Amino acid sequence: MLQIDSPQARAAPATDSLATVASDWLAQFEQALAGRDIALLKPLFHAESHWRDLLALTWRIQTVTGAEAIVGELKKHAARAKPAGFKVDPRRTPPRHVTRAGTKAIEAIFKFETDEGRGSGVLRLTADATGTLKAWTLLTALDELKGHEEHVGRLRPKGESYSRDFRGPNWLDLRKAAADYSERDPLVLIVGGGQAGLSIAARLGQLDVDALIVDRWPRIGDNWRKRYHALTLHNQVQVNHLPYLPFPPNWPTYIPKDKLANWFEAYVESMELNYWTGTDFESGTYDEETGRWSVVLRRSDGTKREMRPKHVVLATGASGIPNLPQIPSLRNFAGKVLHSSEYDDGEPWKGKRAMVIGTGNSGHDIAQDLHSAGAKVTLVQRSPTLIVNLEPSAQLPYSLYDEGPPLEDCDLITTSMPLALARKAHMRFTEQSKQLDKDLLEALERVGFRLDFGEDGTGWQFKYLTRGGGYYFNVGCSDLVVNGEIGLVQFSDIAEFAAEGARMRSGELLGADLVVLATGYQGQEALVRKLFGGAVAHRVGPIWGFGDGAELRNMFTRTAQPGLWLIAGSFAQCRIYSRYLALQIQANELGLVR
Numbered sequence: 001m002l003q004i005d006s007p008q009a010r011a012a013p014a015t016d017s018l019a020t021v022a023s024d025w026l027a028q029f030e031q032a033l034a035g036r037d038i039a040l041l042k043p044l045f046h047a048e049s050h051w052r053d054l055l056a057l058t059w060r061i062q063t064v065t066g067a068e069a070i071v072g073e074l075k076k077h078a079a080r081a082k083p084a085g086f087k088v089d090p091r092r093t094p095p096r097h098v099t100r101a102g103t104k105a106i107e108a109i110f111k112f113e114t115d116e117g118r119g120s121g122v123l124r125l126t127a128d129a130t131g132t133l134k135a136w137t138l139l140t141a142l143d144e145l146k147g148h149e150e151h152v153g154r155l156r157p158k159g160e161s162y163s164r165d166f167r168g169p170n171w172l173d174l175r176k177a178a179a180d181y182s183e184r185d186p187l188v189l190i191v192g193g194g195q196a197g198l199s200i201a202a203r204l205g206q207l208d209v210d211a212l213i214v215d216r217w218p219r220i221g222d223n224w225r226k227r228y229h230a231l232t233l234h235n236q237v238q239v240n241h242l243p244y245l246p247f248p249p250n251w252p253t254y255i256p257k258d259k260l261a262n263w264f265e266a267y268v269e270s271m272e273l274n275y276w277t278g279t280d281f282e283s284g285t286y287d288e289e290t291g292r293w294s295v296v297l298r299r300s301d302g303t304k305r306e307m308r309p310k311h312v313v314l315a316t317g318a319s320g321i322p323n324l325p326q327i328p329s330l331r332n333f334a335g336k337v338l339h340s341s342e343y344d345d346g347e348p349w350k351g352k353r354a355m356v357i358g359t360g361n362s363g364h365d366i367a368q369d370l371h372s373a374g375a376k377v378t379l380v381q382r383s384p385t386l387i388v389n390l391e392p393s394a395q396l397p398y399s400l401y402d403e404g405p406p407l408e409d410c411d412l413i414t415t416s417m418p419l420a421l422a423r424k425a426h427m428r429f430t431e432q433s434k435q436l437d438k439d440l441l442e443a444l445e446r447v448g449f450r451l452d453f454g455e456d457g458t459g460w461q462f463k464y465l466t467r468g469g470g471y472y473f474n475v476g477c478s479d480l481v482v483n484g485e486i487g488l489v490q491f492s493d494i495a496e497f498a499a500e501g502a503r504m505r506s507g508e509l510l511g512a513d514l515v516v517l518a519t520g521y522q523g524q525e526a527l528v529r530k531l532f533g534g535a536v537a538h539r540v541g542p543i544w545g546f547g548d549g550a551e552l553r554n555m556f557t558r559t560a561q562p563g564l565w566l567i568a569g570s571f572a573q574c575r576i577y578s579r580y581l582a583l584q585i586q587a588n589e590l591g592l593v594r
């Protein structure tokens, strides 16, 4: 058993010895796994430890907690997967001391193989009461299947098929034919060409899996282009890269929407993705006999195309079906009522009065846009909302990406945080943010804004992961609310809507020409029901959020509905998990997993 005897040694072994410590643990782990020896395996883990596997051993995305459960699960899967060759990876960030979720640990990135593929992992060791270093967290993640590697680097395509055959089709002819689908259907149909759709299409392309993206917008990137005028991204550029093709190093820290939209076009071109714009996915039915979908696509010229792909990946984002709250008296209102999805520009409302119902990101951004266009705006708050300043508070969860390790190491380290520890880490970020944003938060409370900090104080990230909203990154609107330039009322203070605006319980009339419902979107279950029917929606069950589990439900993984997959989330989530989703589809096609 590994021992660290002196307190000094425990505090700071040199980098070499950190590598030795990690290598020793990995060697013992491999030996115990090979012998399926529980007596050897169990003492390697803390009683409260976590093992996250992304396909490598279990063909699932799952987290197991507690030494007892971990060794049982490892034993069960090691016999089939035959993991071996565990070594600290010399090409990656060397083992080092870190503090994760408030706990000091030695963190080591390693590589390994199974019968079917090659993988990477992250090991975190902490000392127990006796000074023995044991695994606190372990990640094992599949990188590639043997014999089916991505065509990158030395395995890049040779290009001979275009350049050596003078009479045959050239690159452009082949590209056009590939994207045309006049005489074939794609194996995978991806619905939605935002960051989620682009990421999974790029990954599948590298694995030779024929995939087509369809999106209803007329132009690639319109999902960003059509958002409000002043939009720049909320996360910093180094967190937002798409797979394979990072943004250029001279790009601004916060990317403007139109620049990003144009990059999407360039990305589709460079990565040779097949993308049909102006194409609405109307419906799909699954044929159990043939294992294929029958899907109906409506193109912008009105024509209909039916396809029979084996897989449908929903990459439709949150913006599927608007959530319209039941406000019966709103029908009395004589002005204009828009859902936030229908709002595009404040200019026509110059000099007019607007009420924006909802205090999440969309509500605040639309209120600020209307205000800047010269409208008199009132925000209507329905429920307590989490507010963080964009800088530095909202960036705290991404500080890892500023530490120096390359992107792929940051992604692996991010992936290696089990849910329980991620929650702890985010509670700490939330406490930090509260301090950093103290003045703003107190000022907001003074004007009657109701604040919250997420379940158990886990902050905005967990609000996003559990309900997809309920927070605002302050880029100035909160300051306008504080200094009274944008009004604030509580929804509960509105008695009813009248033709000229909202009649408050006090009897006062809050006049309005426009009401914007920034009330979010229905969950993706509703979209699955709309596109595939109730039976499929019922079979798949809840989507997004964690329920009682430790992984996002039905995301990036096979669902109970054969051939139906979902991908969504931030750029980072799409970049990271598209790899595992693509591997599952590839493995499915190779008969490795059903």
Ligand SMILES: Cc1cc2nc3c(=O)[nH]c(=O)nc-3n(C[C@H](O)[C@H](O)[C@H](O)COP(=O)(O)OP(=O)(O)OC[C@H]3O[C@@H](n4cnc5c(N)ncnc54)[C@H](O)[C@@H]3O)c2cc1C
Residues within 6 Å of the ligand: 191, 192, 193, 194, 195, 196, 197, 214, 215, 216, 217, 222, 223, 231, 232, 233, 234, 235, 236, 240, 279, 280, 281, 282, 315, 316, 317, 318, 319, 320, 361, 365, 567, 568, 569, 570, 571, 572
């Ligand atoms: C101001 C602002 C800043 C943000 N900053 C960041 C940031 O820095 N980093 C980050 O990661 N996220 C950021 N986000 C969040 C980001 O918008 C979403 O995470 C992102 O749009 C989700 O991408 P997506 O591909 O899942 O969905 P979307 O971008 O919504 O794309 C889905 C696509 O599916 C298409 N579609 C839907 N249904 C159908 C159908 N039936 N048929 C055909 N097409 C269909 C839609 O037309 C759409 O183009 C920000 C959001 C806002 C508003």
